[in-house]
Amino acid sequence: MVRVLGPDHPETLTARNNLAHWRGHAGDAAGAAAAFADLLEHAVRVLGPDHPDTLTARSNLAHWRGHAGDAAGAAAAFADLLEHAVRVLGPDHPDTLTARSNLAHWRGHAGDAAGAAAAFADLLEHTIRVLGPDHPHTLATRSNLADWRGEAGDAAGAAAAFADLLEHMVRVLGPDHPYTLTTRNNLARWQQQCAVNSGSAG
Structure with missing residues (x-):
């Protein structure tokens, strides 16, 4: 993909996303988080910070950060994502509600059950x-x-x-x-x- 289409082609970015996804499901949560961090840099540069695919990359990065053992980092990342989602998509968009749920989930796993x-x-x-x-x-x-x-x-x-x-x-x-x-x-x-x-x- 990189050789034929270039590093910023939409299908190349999709391939990066899928590679990161399956790396995580193969048991390498830290590798998935690193891959999504790399993808996020590409997405922000190519698509902009508010593009739906960029927001998805942020969500996936936060998710795998949590599964790699950094629950507090995941919670912080979802809190940041939630601000973006509310501003870009509105408070009632399904992706915004999902971000709220993920933030609550990782807040609990970071030790704040009451929160x-x-x-x-x-x-x-x-x-x-x-x-x-x-x-x-x-x-x-x-x-x-x-x-x-x-x-x-x-x-x-x-x-x-x-x-x-x-x-x-x-x-x-x-x-x-x-x-x-x-x-x-x-x-x-x-x-x-x-x-x-x-x-x-x-």
């Missing part, structure tokens, strides 16, 4: 308003909020949230859907944690 829960609570308001209460992304956001609420120390709140979510899942997806079964598992997990906490208190 992650707060961020998912804010995101949930957006998703309900934009996508509706029964959209899969809304249900996923409810699940993430409940989980991080538990990780922040509120096991009872997490169990209650998963119990409420389970009713939604059964109604929207059915009792045998994989997401419904995952929700049942999460509910059981936090109920068990409540029991452990109660026993410890006793």
